[in-house]
Amino acid sequence: MRYAETGFNLEVDLSRGNIERVETDPALTALHLGGLGTSIKLLWDRVPPETDPFSPDNLLIFSSGLLCGTPAPGCNRTIVTTISPQTQLTAYSMMGGFWAPELKYAGYDKVILRGKSPELVYLWINNDKVEIRDASHLRGKGSNETAEILRRELKEPNAQVAAIGLAGENRVYFASIEQGRSSASRGGIGAVMGDKGVKAIVVRGTKDINVARPVDYMALCSEVLQYIKNRESKPIPGVMPILAGLGSPQEMRLIDEEWHTTNFMWGNSRTRRKDFWTKEIEEKWRETQESARTRLISCYNCPMKCAATISIPGISTYMMKCFSKLTYTMAAYSDLDFGFKIAQRATEYGVDGFTAPQVMAFALELKEAGILKDQDMEGIPSDSDGKFYWLLDRIVRREGIGDVLANGTYWAAKQIGNGAEEYAHNNIKKQEQLPLKLGMLNPVYFLMYSTGEKINITQIEGQFPQSPFLTKEETEEFIRDWIHVPDDKFKEYLRKWEFRGEFSNPNYPDIEASCDIVDWQEMMHYIDDAVGMCAGLSSFPLKPPYHIHNYPALISSATGIDMDEAGLKKITKRNRTLLRAVNVSRGMRRADEKPPEDHWKKRFPELEAKLLDAYYKFKGWDDQGIPTKDSLKELDLDYVADDFEKRGITGNGQS
Amino acid sequence: MGKVKRKVKVIKIDVDKCNGCRACEVICSAFHATPKFSSNNPARARIQLIHDALKDVYLPVYAGENAPAECMGRGKYVIDGKEYDECSFCRASCPSRGVFKEPDSGLPLKCDMCESDPPLPEPMCVQWCLNAALTYEEREEEAEEEVKLDEMEIGLESLASKYGLQKVTDAIARMSKKE
Ligand code: SF4
Ligand code: SF4
DSSP, rough: OOSSSSEEEEETTTTTTTTEEEEOOOHHHHOOOOOOHHHHHHHHHHHHHTOOSSTSSSEEEEEEEEEEEEEEETBBBEEEEEOOTSSSSSEEEEOSSSHHHHHHTTEEEEEEEEESSSEEEEEETTTEEEEEEEOHHHHHHHHOHHEEEEEETTOTTTTTEEOOOOOTTTTTTTTEEEOSOOEEEEGGHHHHHTTTTEEEEEOOOOOEEEOSSSSHHHHHHHHHHHHHHHHHSOTTTTTTHHHHHSSSSSTTTOOOOHHHHSSSSSSTEEEEOOOOOHHHHHHHHHHHHHHHHEEEOOOOOOOOEEEEEOOOOOOOOOETTTHHHHHHHHTTTOOOOHHHHHHHHHHHTBBOTHHHHHHHHHHHHHHHHHSSSSGGGGGGGGSSHHHHHHHHHHHHHTTTTHHHHTHHHHHHHHHHHTTGGGGGOOOOOTTOOSSSEEEOOOOHHHHHHHHHHHGGGGOOOOOSSSOOOSSSSHHHHHHHHHHTTTTTTHHHHHHHHHHHSSTTTTTTTTHHHHHHHHHHHHHHHOOOOEEETTTGTTTSSSSSSSSSSHHHHHHHHHOOOOOOOOHHHOOOOHHHHHHHHHHHHTTTOOGGGOTTTSSSSEEEEHHHHHHHHHHHHTTTTOOOSSSSHHHHHHHTTTHHHHHHHHHHHOOOOOO | EEEEEEEEEEEOOOOGGOOOOOOOHHHHHHSSSSSSEEOOOOOOSSSSEEGGGGGGGEEEEEEBBSSOOOSSSSSOOOTEEEETTTTTTOBOTTTTTTTBBOTTTTTTTOOOOOOOOOOSOOHHHHHHHSSSEEEEEEEEEEOOOOOOOOHHHHHHHHHHHHHHHHHHHHHHHHHHHHH
């Protein structure tokens, strides 16, 4: 018997309309766990670097994590992996909600889509019965709308639906896959789904998920739950409110947005409004939020409440989480009411809430600068809110200028020319980033922004405080129950770190400490992404319930695989390196690994080069960021080393 | 039959506090697995979250007695402007719907308040509902003595009402011959 996992994948060839249930090799679980780990292995094996994202040969893999569907609280992530049309590199966007556990209960760990369907279809997975079905009646329908229609049509109120909206159908480079409560938004994975002609995947499962050592596993899960309860009753003092507790940032609960609105940038990630937040705004926003929000809700098997149902008279109800509450609001220099309203339309269309608002603000800046002309925007309303609705509608339909903008700021700027590139200023590896511009370079963040394969800081950071504490007492108080550190040296790093002087940014954390800290943060994300854990209970917040010291026992009691910290670290490193190898084989090199130029005002090119050199070396990569032959062999990735050799990928030949 | 003191176990359900997580379903099905906690499957849970997210319907409902036939009439509730589907509040496993039935056999499920030896301080769903949508109370009441059916008998009874007692007896007789 297989434990925690089901041991089966669904292979769907959309070109031929063929569906197969394929048993997986347990040896691969031992090497890569599951989730992102085993998905990246599939991508390496089956999608050669020449493959265009919109080729039938690109795979779109919907994966559960290894522990999804077991009683581990908050373990519910669906990890979608493919080659991104926007970055041309690996995209592995994740969503919470309810889809992945349902897939496990239906008896599958992954759904692997290949080929292209000539007609728009949806996939209906009902335990052993799997069908490709006509979706022509769903063309152009919103993502929530689609889910509602399908549940009704199939008479399955408990079916879980992952669907694309119009943006995905029209291959918008920042189209998302929506699941009601959650969405997988980054990297344009919705466009790949649309390109494959798949409108939705509907799942219903009523089978058991087994665990290997039930009593041990339950004890660990109960401990986690108890920890969450205690941790939530003791927010961490001395850090900003969104970092004090667990979960995704508690945007649906919190009303006080002083920190975001006065520290993050407005418009096309340009303007800081230090005095924005006033008593009147607070009152107005409180009213807006409290009247719009019907209920705070969670993902599967999680006691937190990171999302909310939003009901505004006159528009359909939808669910929202996290920061998209502010991205439209701030990009349009508008207010919260507008943010809630346009987010409803954006959710039905299925677009990424980070990228879409920036693309629209970028277009308006280009218009202001005279680079886009009146005729490009013929018919656009004169008010700012109206402009945003107008642009959104054009983008998802790829009409006129919308067709250009639908490729994101990087590609749009290239196509528009005339200096437009200057305005696509907030990208890493061709992808829009959080609208954040800061003063002094932070060495740890420099490395994470530069080298993180997720290309999205919130899915790279976590565990280590973002800045030092104000006083020695606060630092000691924090360290007192900091059981999560992989090693005591991290406590020393924090103790030494100061706001000013020799031991402050950019020189401290020093190069060695920076490498260690980044490595730890990254490791936790790679474990979460393999087991399917919510980052909000593990890699993202300070002092989470899951950490490197309880994960090995959780994994081994659930799966029956022997596991200790060293073993888990090695698997994590293997997965992380294999993901890099896929990107390297697609051409990613050192020159691509940099934060937006204006991310910090104060930059230190020499120090930055040293940081990157040291980090590459620390990771076993050469000075182009290419994993060396030795380090590949150490991780049982000899086949990657051989492939690199065949293709002449040797970087500086250090390997 | 005489009067006896009986402990009444009450789970108070505050639907406003429910976040829709279905942890109650997870832990219920894990607790009732054999061996205990060896598997879980919300479709087997004796509590079901009847929900419709966009209508803001969140109703944790416990499995009660098995109903051999559908109701002749149905009740449709509207509370605070929210319309609930017919049968939403009903605790019965019944031929009209899929809930509260073993997925493989279709046999009815019933909440047993996590009866176990030694007894739990609180049913598992209550322990796992950190949002306090489910809370537990006990009180004593005088009641008529009654014969309690065990789980197998509940299953047999429902089979008997579905197929007729004679058919079930015959089937059992056949099965025992084979053994
Ligand atoms: S912590 Fe929040 S985002 Fe994470 S699983 Fe729980 S409800 Fe979902
Ligand atoms: S565990 Fe509690 S909050 Fe979660 S679904 Fe059940 S009743 Fe609702």
